Amino acid sequence: MTAGSQDPPDSETYTKGVPMGLLDGKVAIVTGGGRGLGRAHCLALAGHGAAVVVNDPGAGLHGENTGETPAEAVAAEITAAGGRAIPDHSSVTDWAATEKLIALAAAEFGRLDVVVNNAGILRDRMLFSMTEDDFDAVIAVHLKGTFAMTRHACAYWREEAKRGAGRGGRIINTTSGTGLFGTVGQANYGAAKAGIVSLTTITALEMARYGVTANAISPIAHTRMTAGIAGVAVRNPVPDGPAPEGFDPQDPANASGLVVYLASDASAWLTGQVFRVHGNRVQRLRGWRAAGEYRSRSGGAVEPQELITGLPEVYGTTPAGRLPDPAVHGA
Numbered sequence: 001m002t003a004g005s006q007d008p009p010d011s012e013t014y015t016k017g018v019p020m021g022l023l024d025g026k027v028a029i030v031t032g033g034g035r036g037l038g039r040a041h042c043l044a045l046a047g048h049g050a051a052v053v054v055n056d057p058g059a060g061l062h063g064e065n066t067g068e069t070p071a072e073a074v075a076a077e078i079t080a081a082g083g084r085a086i087p088d089h090s091s092v093t094d095w096a097a098t099e100k101l102i103a104l105a106a107a108e109f110g111r112l113d114v115v116v117n118n119a120g121i122l123r124d125r126m127l128f129s130m131t132e133d134d135f136d137a138v139i140a141v142h143l144k145g146t147f148a149m150t151r152h153a154c155a156y157w158r159e160e161a162k163r164g165a166g167r168g169g170r171i172i173n174t175t176s177g178t179g180l181f182g183t184v185g186q187a188n189y190g191a192a193k194a195g196i197v198s199l200t201t202i203t204a205l206e207m208a209r210y211g212v213t214a215n216a217i218s219p220i221a222h223t224r225m226t227a228g229i230a231g232v233a234v235r236n237p238v239p240d241g242p243a244p245e246g247f248d249p250q251d252p253a254n255a256s257g258l259v260v261y262l263a264s265d266a267s268a269w270l271t272g273q274v275f276r277v278h279g280n281r282v283q284r285l286r287g288w289r290a291a292g293e294y295r296s297r298s299g300g301a302v303e304p305q306e307l308i309t310g311l312p313e314v315y316g317t318t319p320a321g322r323l324p325d326p327a328v329h330g331a
């Protein structure tokens with residue numbers, strides 16, 4: 001899906017008459033909002049005027065129980081700063097609980113405008129050692145959890161539209177470089193994160209008529225999730241270019257400006273998109289596109305034999321004899 005169903009507004013529309021916050025009067029749910037990127041998103045959304053439901057069961061990095069209550073802490077931080085927030089301890093893997101979570105936001109704050117699907121766990125292993133449980137647990141939190149929240153929120157927004165009270169909505173999903181480009185040892189996580197991109201595209205297509213947009217971010221930040229992963233820093237070097245003194249390119253809060261924008265009315269023109277956000281950069285990503293083709297000699301179905309020379313031509317490896325592009329085939 002391409003952006004551009006509406007014209008983007010000029011920034012003056014949203015800066016005239018400040019101090020109105022970009023999200024004044026809006027209500028957001030952030031899953032996994034108790035730590036890392038989710039916490040940063042909660043604080044930023046609240047800082048721009050949104051009431052926030054901070055969802056987080058306080059899970060360990062691998063999805064285990066910890067007894068911790070980070071959602072309480074973040075909600076308390078927001079209210080102490082004069083904002084509006086409540087904690088919620090549901091797991092996004094719980095279908096009925098996610099439905100109640102949507103209802104809770106609407107009951108507590110009178111409406112729901114934004115869902116940020118951010119909750120996540122890791123169970124990294126080479127795929128030949130990965131257990132069924134490792135796979136299911138990661139898919140359950142990332143892919144099914146994102147679906148569950150999206151499904152219930154979209155049902156809510158559709159009902160609102162049907163009774164003439166539709167104000168649209170915003171889904172902001174979280175994918176990752178692993179889902180987009182692949183990472184060794186993360187077959188479960190990458191499959192979930194790639195699935196989230198597809199879910200984003202289809203949500204954008206289905207919900208456009210209700211004024212609901214769906215976009216995905218692919219963040220890079222220093223959190224407990226990346227602390228233990230060797231090679232993350234090497235694969236994702238700090239963006240270069242001028243930056244203010246003391247700026248930390250790995251601060252999770254760097255991703256939250258994009259989240260606030262995508263949550264706001266100003267982003268109504270933009271849906272079905274994926275953004276990479278790291279340090280001081282927001283990159284627009286583009287997905288699968290045809291990059292070459294082979295046509296059968298007969299004009300009918302392609303015969304396997306003709307692909308012996310046909311496909312290397314498509315990849316440009318003959319007649320020059322060049323090696324396949326590592327950016328395409330993986331390094």
Ligand SMILES: NC(=O)c1ccc[n+]([C@@H]2O[C@H](COP(=O)([O-])OP(=O)(O)OC[C@H]3O[C@@H](n4cnc5c(N)ncnc54)[C@H](O)[C@@H]3O)[C@@H](O)[C@H]2O)c1
Binds near residue numbers: 032035059092223
């Ligand atoms: N940190 C990065 O560089 C990076 C890169 C790409 C994508 N991401 C994604 O960003 C999101 C946030 O990651 P983070 O780095 O802040 O990790 P984090 O571990 O600091 O935070 C994840 C939060 O999700 C919560 N959570 C876990 N299971 C949950 C469940 N079933 N229901 C609700 N909440 C649950 C955890 O309790 C935790 O507070 C994840 O989706 C992650 O995959 C992070």
